[in-house]
Amino acid sequence: MQYVDEFRDPELAKTLLAHIRHKVSAIAKASERPLQLMEVCGGHTHAIYKFGIDQLLPPEIEFVHGPGCPVCVLPMGRIDGCIEIAERPEVIFCTYGDAMRVPGRNGSLLDAKRRGADVRIVYSPLDTLTFAEQNPDKQVVFFGLGFETTMPSTALTLQQAKRRGLTNFSIFCQHITIIPTLRSLLEQPDVRIDGFLAPGHVSMVIGTTPYGFIAEDFHKPLVVTGFEPLDILQALAMLVDQIHDGRCEVENQYKRIVSQQGNALARKALDDVFELKESSEWRGLGSIAGSGVQLTPAYREFDAELRFNTQEHQEVADDPLARCGDVLTGRCKPNDCPLFGTRCTPQNAFGALMVSSEGACAAYYQYRRGLA
Numbered sequence: 001m002q003y004v005d006e007f008r009d010p011e012l013a014k015t016l017l018a019h020i021r022h023k024v025s026a027i028a029k030a031s032e033r034p035l036q037l038m039e040v041c042g043g044h045t046h047a048i049y050k051f052g053i054d055q056l057l058p059p060e061i062e063f064v065h066g067p068g069c070p071v072c073v074l075p076m077g078r079i080d081g082c083i084e085i086a087e088r089p090e091v092i093f094c095t096y097g098d099a100m101r102v103p104g105r106n107g108s109l110l111d112a113k114r115r116g117a118d119v120r121i122v123y124s125p126l127d128t129l130t131f132a133e134q135n136p137d138k139q140v141v142f143f144g145l146g147f148e149t150t151m152p153s154t155a156l157t158l159q160q161a162k163r164r165g166l167t168n169f170s171i172f173c174q175h176i177t178i179i180p181t182l183r184s185l186l187e188q189p190d191v192r193i194d195g196f197l198a199p200g201h202v203s204m205v206i207g208t209t210p211y212g213f214i215a216e217d218f219h220k221p222l223v224v225t226g227f228e229p230l231d232i233l234q235a236l237a238m239l240v241d242q243i244h245d246g247r248c249e250v251e252n253q254y255k256r257i258v259s260q261q262g263n264a265l266a267r268k269a270l271d272d273v274f275e276l277k278e279s280s281e282w283r284g285l286g287s288i289a290g291s292g293v294q295l296t297p298a299y300r301e302f303d304a305e306l307r308f309n310t311q312e313h314q315e316v317a318d319d320p321l322a323r324c325g326d327v328l329t330g331r332c333k334p335n336d337c338p339l340f341g342t343r344c345t346p347q348n349a350f351g352a353l354m355v356s357s358e359g360a361c362a363a364y365y366q367y368r369r370g371l372a
């Protein structure tokens with residue numbers, strides 16, 4: 001198949017694996033512990049386990065599954081806020097499908113739909129503007145969720161809503177940014193990460209420049225990479241080359257998509273619509289300064305929480321047995337959690353890392369359950 005097969009060539013994979021093994025064996029002689037490499041993005045986690053990349057690598061490489069899945073870090077209190085709005089009789093609440101099953105204190109958006117709320121799954125936020133135009137007697141609310149990957153489409157939708165003069169459209173904003181979160185992770189004294197595979201989709205928007213502090217301030221190597229098996233293997237080869245040579249640089253394996261400066265048009269739309277919030281809560285990670293966004297004054301009329309004057313939903317602590325936060329910071333693997341595969345399964349998820357198709361626990365459950 002054109003455009004896919006060339007990124008799954010077994011001979012090229014063998015060559016890259018031989019290179020990685022050779023470099024890692026030299027590093028291992030000088031180190032007493034395995035290399036811990038964080039794949040920041042849930043899309044990479046799934047690709048690594050789906051294609052068995054972890055099983056092909058030498059045991060001296062361990063993956064740490066990072067916080068780059070927006071559904072996995074979605075706090076329960078924010079789901080409670082969505083449900084408070086969705087259950088109002090005048091509201092059509094629209095969301096991406098992967099947020100439907102994330103549990104809050106009063107169940108999930110799917111539970112709210114079962115109770116009678118008008119909750120609809122959309123593939124593009126622009127569809128919600130059509131709903132608003134077709135239902136002038138209703139309030140249409142879009143759940144804006146995700147990193148810089150999905151933020152531009154929410155921003156363009158808001159610009160369209162303003163242009164069209166829609167007064168029955170608003171968004172519940174849960175957009176978050178990856179850079180402050182990586183800094184916060186690196187500032188934690190007991191988190192040990194030797195290098196990063198950085199997310200391809202987010203980087204397509206923000207470019208490679210914002211990662212510079214990871215190399216300069218924290219002296220860690222980083223490679224931006226794509227999602228096909230050869231992308232990931234090539235990025236791993238670049239990462240172990242840096243570690244072997246004692247270099248800490250930001251490198252870009254995904255040049256066919258990602259540039260140094262990112263997408264200027266998308267960033268312009270983000271600057272128009274969003275501004276950084278003082279602090280945002282992340283499930284399992286706590287509050288992180290400057291890690292989330294809110295609407296700029298020019299777009300604040302579209303803020304659903306202001307429009308419906310919602311309550312401030314409290315932070316909700318996870319079950320003390322759940323280890324979602326430890327998985328997100330690399331302190332343990334999903335199958336170290338006592339709830340994994342028992343109280344927490346994809347059918348009956350306790351934590352969001354099991355709900356989302358990009359969650360590390362869902363990846364382990366789907367591809368490595370027999371090893372648990």
Ligand code: SF4
Binds near residue numbers: 323334337338339340
């Ligand atoms: S198995 Fe469930 S509760 Fe445990 S860390 Fe994973 S998502 Fe969280």
